[in-house]
Amino acid sequence: MENAIEKHTIAVLVDNEPGVLARVIGLFSGRGYNIESLTVAEVNNADHLSRITLVTSGTRMIIEQIKAQLSRLVPVHRVHDLTDEGPAVERELALVKVAGTGDKRIEALRLADIFKAKVVDATLTSFVFELTGTTEQVDDFVGLMTQLGLVEASRTGVVAMSKGPAAF
Amino acid sequence: MSEQKLTGAQIVIKALKDQGVDIIFGYPGGAVLPIYDALFQQNDLKHVLVRHEQAAVHAAEGYARSTGKVGCVLVTSGPGATNAVTGLLDALCDSIPLVCLSGQVPTHLIGNDAFQEADTTGITRPCTKHNYLVKDVDNLARTLHEAFYVARSGRPGPVLVDIPKDVQFADGTYVPPAEVKHKTYRPQVKPEIARIEEAIELIANAKRPVFYTGGGVINAGPFAAKLLTQFVKTTGFPITSTLMGLGAFPASESQWLGMLGMHGTYEANLAMYECDVMINIGARFDDRVTGKLSAFSPGSKKIHVDIDPSSINKNVAVDIPIVGDCGAVLEDMLRIWKARAKSPDKAALKEWWGKIEGWRARNCLNYNRTESVIKPQYALERLREALRGKDHYITTEVGQHQMWAAQFLPFDQPNRWMTSGGLGTMGYGLPAAIGAQLAHPDAIVVDVSGEASFLMNMQEIGTAVQYRAPVKIFILNNQYMGMVRQWQELLHGSRYSQSYSEALPDFVKLAESWGCVGLRATTVAEVDQVIEKMLAVTDRPCIIDIAVDPKENCFPMIPGGKAHNEILFGPDDSPSDATPEDGMVLV
Numbered sequence: 001m002e003n004a005i006e007k008h009t010i011a012v013l014v015d016n017e018p019g020v021l022a023r024v025i026g027l028f029s030g031r032g033y034n035i036e037s038l039t040v041a042e043v044n045n046a047d048h049l050s051r052i053t054l055v056t057s058g059t060r061m062i063i064e065q066i067k068a069q070l071s072r073l074v075p076v077h078r079v080h081d082l083t084d085e086g087p088a089v090e091r092e093l094a095l096v097k098v099a100g101t102g103d104k105r106i107e108a109l110r111l112a113d114i115f116k117a118k119v120v121d122a123t124l125t126s127f128v129f130e131l132t133g134t135t136e137q138v139d140d141f142v143g144l145m146t147q148l149g150l151v152e153a154s155r156t157g158v159v160a161m162s163k164g165p166a167a168f
Numbered sequence: 169m170s171e172q173k174l175t176g177a178q179i180v181i182k183a184l185k186d187q188g189v190d191i192i193f194g195y196p197g198g199a200v201l202p203i204y205d206a207l208f209q210q211n212d213l214k215h216v217l218v219r220h221e222q223a224a225v226h227a228a229e230g231y232a233r234s235t236g237k238v239g240c241v242l243v244t245s246g247p248g249a250t251n252a253v254t255g256l257l258d259a260l261c262d263s264i265p266l267v268c269l270s271g272q273v274p275t276h277l278i279g280n281d282a283f284q285e286a287d288t289t290g291i292t293r294p295c296t297k298h299n300y301l302v303k304d305v306d307n308l309a310r311t312l313h314e315a316f317y318v319a320r321s322g323r324p325g326p327v328l329v330d331i332p333k334d335v336q337f338a339d340g341t342y343v344p345p346a347e348v349k350h351k352t353y354r355p356q357v358k359p360e361i362a363r364i365e366e367a368i369e370l371i372a373n374a375k376r377p378v379f380y381t382g383g384g385v386i387n388a389g390p391f392a393a394k395l396l397t398q399f400v401k402t403t404g405f406p407i408t409s410t411l412m413g414l415g416a417f418p419a420s421e422s423q424w425l426g427m428l429g430m431h432g433t434y435e436a437n438l439a440m441y442e443c444d445v446m447i448n449i450g451a452r453f454d455d456r457v458t459g460k461l462s463a464f465s466p467g468s469k470k471i472h473v474d475i476d477p478s479s480i481n482k483n484v485a486v487d488i489p490i491v492g493d494c495g496a497v498l499e500d501m502l503r504i505w506k507a508r509a510k511s512p513d514k515a516a517l518k519e520w521w522g523k524i525e526g527w528r529a530r531n532c533l534n535y536n537r538t539e540s541v542i543k544p545q546y547a548l549e550r551l552r553e554a555l556r557g558k559d560h561y562i563t564t565e566v567g568q569h570q571m572w573a574a575q576f577l578p579f580d581q582p583n584r585w586m587t588s589g590g591l592g593t594m595g596y597g598l599p600a601a602i603g604a605q606l607a608h609p610d611a612i613v614v615d616v617s618g619e620a621s622f623l624m625n626m627q628e629i630g631t632a633v634q635y636r637a638p639v640k641i642f643i644l645n646n647q648y649m650g651m652v653r654q655w656q657e658l659l660h661g662s663r664y665s666q667s668y669s670e671a672l673p674d675f676v677k678l679a680e681s682w683g684c685v686g687l688r689a690t691t692v693a694e695v696d697q698v699i700e701k702m703l704a705v706t707d708r709p710c711i712i713d714i715a716v717d718p719k720e721n722c723f724p725m726i727p728g729g730k731a732h733n734e735i736l737f738g739p740d741d742s743p744s745d746a747t748p749e750d751g752m753v754l755v
């Protein structure tokens with residue numbers, strides 16, 4: 001068995017019922033699996049379905065276990081490994097607050113423009129930027145802002161979808 | 169026509185009846201009083217009052233395992249539910265179908281730290297296959313039917329339904345089981361035929377094959393056990409089984425190698441170690457079975473049949489995984505074997521059996537037969553002889569006596585053997601025996617017990633007396649938590665830390681205080697006498713206190729972290745180099 005650690009993005013379609021998120025998270029904590037990020041929201045109001053996107057890492061054997069364990073939870077409809085079944089697009093949204101004046105403030109605004117971040121709040125001494133991009137792009141932007149007066153960052157974690165016409 | 173309105177409590181009773189429940193094990197309390205009131209007003213559903221909620225769940229397990237039906241439990245909120253937790257996890261670990269109903273504080277008080285409130289669905293989430301909190305009486309019937317469906321389908325397991333008290337009082341609409349279909353849960357029962365064909369090729373060309381079967385065959389029903397027996401006899405291959413799988417293949421057949429694993433037989437473990445094709449049907453490569461994973465059956469191709477896809481490649485990577493019900497898989501295997509006119513490699517098989525017979529000749533279950541003290545193995549051999557030809561069921565507690573029972577009592581039929589395998593719950597055997605006895609009133613039910621395990625749920629004698637369940641509690645009393653002492657002897661320099669059973673009661677007087685029969689054997693000659701007297705008691709429970717050798721250990725044994733070919737046979741084998749450092753941490 002391959003022992004290299006792989007990072008996988010997994011999409012899970014579940015019944016939006018009380019406790020379903022606790023079941024998924026409890027499975028990860030109880031069995032000692034990693035969660036690097038997790039997002040969840042209802043995606044089908046009529047059928048009360050929620051979509052969970054989670055990024056996890058482990059050996060190939062662990063990744064296969066994670067998918068099998070998720071699949072056997074009773075309220076789980078489908079489990080897709082977007083990393084295996086690729087290609088897929090992955091995006092994160094981040095809100096990044098930066099405080100400062102003078103050159104640093106101007107530089108922050110200039111970089112925001114390069115990253116196509118939007119200003120969603122401005123005061124004389126601060127900005128809140130809204131940025132959408134890959135995890136790496138958000139990492140880069142936050143890294144740059146650290147040097148320009150980063151106050152705090154809030155990130156959604158990854159949402160992902162397979163490319164092409166096929167539905168999940 | 170307007171639909172008939174029932175109260176939530178009446179809906180519960182009606183749903184249970186429609187699901188074929190005839191006995192429910194439970195204990196009343198404030199949050200389930202409406203259901204107990206509805207129970208009082210009917211006669212079809214029998215309620216068995218236990219003395220502790222944990223025992224209600226174990227009794228339901230004994231009932232379920234001896235009948236193949238879903239066991240049913242009713243407990244109150246808070247402590248009622250938390251007491252049931254150990255039983256629920258026990259059923260989850262051993263894949264036993266149960267539905268546990270728990271009362272809950274009224275919906276408007278949930279989250280307010282009300283009296284006897286517990287977050288029951290939160291607490292039991294990792295201890296059940298699935299659970300529900302029903303907040304609307306109109307969802308109650310549907311939820312109950314779903315619970316039974318989930319409990320018995322696929323890999324069976326316990327399902328809990330938490331019912332707030334106001335929902336039990338409220339009027340709602342009943343829906344019958346036929347109108348309820350689960351939205352998502354459809355476990356794969358039928359296997360992929362291509363995989364079966366691959367497996368058949370591998371089986372037909374095997375030189376040193378072994379069947380390794382488990383509880384999955386028992387859970388698939390007596391028909392699956394029959395198919396297994398047929399297939400094993402057709403191939404002429406040797407077969408071993410896990411603790412959970414005993415009885416699926418008749419132990420009286422010559423192809424039976426005995427149980428495998430930590431306290432399995434020499435021939436079973438060496439056959440697993442040296443085989444070239446392993447046919448795992450309904451077992452899960454548990455650590456008690458595999459021992460050291462890196463040295464587990466190193467030279468074999470492995471076929472793994474399991475209804476739970478998450479069991480496949482979890483501990484051991486296999487060559488041919490087959491997801492499906494053991495019965496359905498065996499049916500297809502037999503059909504394709506016959507259709508393709510397959511036959512085993514007779515010459516290779518003869519050589520393989522020659523090797524196995526050599527291991528068998530080692531007579532690994534032999535023990536020091538003596539007249540001076542009752543050996544626990546001897547007591548079980550005498551029990552075996554006394555039960556031969558009689559309709560009987562065996563339950564056990566957990567420890568040395570459990571392993572000896574698995575080694576020395578033969579099972580020729582499925583559903584006759586009930587033991588806490590996965591969780592290893594001391595105190596399981598007595599309530600499980602009561603559940604089995606109530607399901608089979610005319611059969612002999614024996615709880616093979618140790619004195620320490622018996623004390624864990626001995627209050628259930630009261631239950632057995634109340635319902636005239638003539639269970640036999642066969643205590644192999646060595647005055648120690650024997651398995652703990654054995655490990656302390658082997659691994660911790662014989663420092664018997666807290667493993668001595670101090671301040672034991674007089675079990676004969678204890679039995680008499682409940683109006684039961686109490687018997688004691690202290691000499692070898694008395695063993696047969698007490699067994700004979702015990703079997704003559706048919707109207708009340710019987711406690712048999714057998715004073716066995718306190719120093720006897722359970723062999724063979726593969727110490728933690730060791731491989732199948734590194735077996736200790738008896739007290740003369742050196743334990744000092746038996747367990748490697750990394751094996752010490754294993755339980």
